Amino acid sequence: PVPVLEKQSRNLTQEVLDKLDTKEPLQTAEDFPDVSQQEIKAALDRLGSRSMVKYETKETEQVLLTEESEAIVQDGSHEFKVWEAAKQQGGIPVKGLKIEGRPDAWVKAGQGTAIRNKWIKKDGEKFVAVPDSVEDTVQEELKGIQETKSISDAKRLVDLKKRKLVTVGKVLAYSVTKGPSYAKEIPVEVTDLTADMLADGSWKEANFKPYNFNALGAQQNAGALHPLMKVRAEFRNIFFNQGFVEMPTGHFVDSGFWNFDALFVPQQHPARDMQDTFFISDPPKADRPRPDPDTEKQMDAMEAGSRKLFATDDKKETKPRNYEEYWDNIKKVHQEGAFGSIGYRYPWSEDETLRLVLRTHTTAVSTWVLHRLAEDPRPARYFSIDRVFRNETVDATHLAEFHQIEGVIADFGLTLGGLMKFLEDFFSKMGIENLRFKPAYNPYTEPSMEIFGYHVGLGKWVEIGNSGMFRPEMLEPMGLPKNMRVYGFGLSLERPTMIKYGVSNIRDLLGHKVDLNFIESNAAVRLDKN
Numbered sequence: 365p366v367p368v369l370e371k372q373s374r375n376l377t378q379e380v381l382d383k384l385d386t387k388e389p390l391q392t393a394e395d396f397p398d399v400s401q402q403e404i405k406a407a408l409d410r411l412g413s414r415s416m417v418k419y420e421t422k423e424t425e426q427v428l429l430t431e432e433s434e435a436i437v438q439d440g441s442h443e444f445k446v447w448e449a450a451k452q453q454g455g456i457p458v459k460g461l462k463i464e465g466r467p468d469a470w471v472k473a474g475q476g477t478a479i480r481n482k483w484i485k486k487d488g489e490k491f492v493a494v495p496d497s498v499e500d501t502v503q504e505e506l507k508g509i510q511e512t513k514s515i516s517d518a519k520r521l522v523d524l525k526k527r528k529l530v531t532v533g534k535v536l537a538y539s540v541t542k543g544p545s546y547a548k549e550i551p552v553e554v555t556d557l558t559a560d561m562l563a564d565g566s567w568k569e570a571n572f573k574p575y576n577f578n579a580l581g582a583q584q585n586a587g588a589l590h591p592l593m594k595v596r597a598e599f600r601n602i603f604f605n606q607g608f609v610e611m612p613t614g615h616f617v618d619s620g621f622w623n624f625d626a627l628f629v630p631q632q633h634p635a636r637d638m639q640d641t642f643f644i645s646d647p648p649k650a651d652r653p654r655p656d657p658d659t660e661k662q663m664d665a666m667e668a669g670s671r672k673l674f675a676t677d678d679k680k681e682t683k684p685r686n687y688e689e690y691w692d693n694i695k696k697v698h699q700e701g702a703f704g705s706i707g708y709r710y711p712w713s714e715d716e717t718l719r720l721v722l723r724t725h726t727t728a729v730s731t732w733v734l735h736r737l738a739e740d741p742r743p744a745r746y747f748s749i750d751r752v753f754r755n756e757t758v759d760a761t762h763l764a765e766f767h768q769i770e771g772v773i774a775d776f777g778l779t780l781g782g783l784m785k786f787l788e789d790f791f792s793k794m795g796i797e798n799l800r801f802k803p804a805y806n807p808y809t810e811p812s813m814e815i816f817g818y819h820v821g822l823g824k825w826v827e828i829g830n831s832g833m834f835r836p837e838m839l840e841p842m843g844l845p846k847n848m849r850v851y852g853f854g855l856s857l858e859r860p861t862m863i864k865y866g867v868s869n870i871r872d873l874l875g876h877k878v879d880l881n882f883i884e885s886n887a888a889v890r891l892d893k894n
């Protein structure tokens with residue numbers, strides 16, 4: 365037959381009522397030595413809410429056995445084991461006696477005590493047993509302590525503590541007396557008020573079950589924010605606190621013009637080929653750059669916010685954006701060189717620039733925003749956190765789509781040192797100190813720097829972002845003044861989220877393999893602030 369595991373459910377509330385009938389007050393530590401005080405408290409609260417019992421909480425000391433004294437209670441003191449061995453084996457060696465389950469130090473101590481007790485004595489090369497039987501008082505004493513969890517002789521307690529045979533711990537226990545509604549059993553309780561009870565008046569006499577205000581509520585089936593969205597909210601706050609406004613990044617498809625050419629990325633750049641970019645085949649071609657009414661509306665709102673933050677005057681006289689001129693400038697700066705640059709000097713293809721792509725970085729949007737800024741150049745700070753797409757081999761740390769956090773700062777007279785200081789402040793807001801910068805290359809920034817942070821958990825330097833000062837070849841074709849400088853930096857949202865939530869495989873965070881339980885139950889995030 366298959367053994368069936370039976371759940372032993374003890375009716376503790378009934379046991380408390382039974383015991384109280386004959387003993388009052390009841391001391392839970394002594395009267396229920398084998399039940400945890402937590403369980404007892406739950407039973408007492410049940411009875412207390414019905415005024416059937418009253419109780420007081422007491423902090424009591426409990427004397428507890430150690431591993432060593434538990435072994436003694438189990439099968440005898442060390443001296444007893446030594447005597448027993450001497451008796452059974454007709455003598456034991458003076459040195460090196462082994463007793464199963466007892467470390468050598470215990471055996472040695474037991475041997476000393478056995479000699480002092482005159483339980484064994486030296487006989488030639490051996491120790492032999494002296495009396496035929498002995499009384500193991502130490503074991504008896506410890507057994508008593510195990511049962512009562514207390515010891516009356518204070519001096520003895522100090523002694524046993526010193527010998528590491530007992531420890532003293534504090535526990536909560538309860539002293540229980542009968543309450544005004546005490547009865548030998550919990551009376552039958554009514555849980556629902558019915559129309560009948562109201563009609564016939566029986567509700568007046570009914571014994572209603574009291575509400576349990578300590579009970580946990582039922583689990584709610586509610587929505588939950590994805591960890592990425594929680595970390596995103598933290599980053600948005602960091603940006604908002606520093607005077608950034610959010611760029612509208614709602615469109616994932618853009619033309620090569622905004623994603624690459626306007627950023628001075630040459631048309632033969634390896635990042636543009638099939639390896640890294642998802643090209644759209646339908647429709648086959650984008651329109652030439654022009655303002656998009658929906659996005660313009662969002663940009664208007666963004667600009668209004670930015671002006672407020674920087675206390676800049678309302679738009680006064682502005683230079684309207686001229687998309688034809690911009691187009692020509694971009695063509696020229698690539699093909700022949702312009703604005704003091706010798707350019708790339710290759711035939712710039714209009715078809716290539718009008719190919720539609722899934723944007724490979726949010727810098728495509730920053731470009732758009734900067735082109736708008738050229739209408740009325742002034743100090744401004746912009747950020748965005750949104751999705752980008754790269755045609756990459758998917759593995760534990762790479763997905764074909766991820767989120768970029770991007771910041772752009774435009775002002776006059778900015779320097780590279782200022783960017784480094786800004787980034788140090790920015791990353792310190794999420795608990796990353798001691799940045800290191802490594803010279804890098806982006807077609808659209810010069811100089812460019814990779815940002816490294818020391819990850820205490822991983823114990824190594826990890827790349828956390830990319831940054832730089834946008835090139836004149838990008839800014840001047842837009843019409844931004846020569847003395848305006850623009851910082852840019854970008855990092856992934858996934859990297860800090862994975863670190864925060866201890867996720868090592870990006871596919872556990874994003875995509876079809878994500879465990880919904882993980883999404884629902886993970887904690888709110890606090891980027892460590894200082």
Ligand code: PHE
Binds near residue numbers: 725726770832852854
């Ligand atoms: N676009 C860069 C990237 O995708 C990030 C970046 C933004 C770098 C702005 C410099 C300036 O990694």
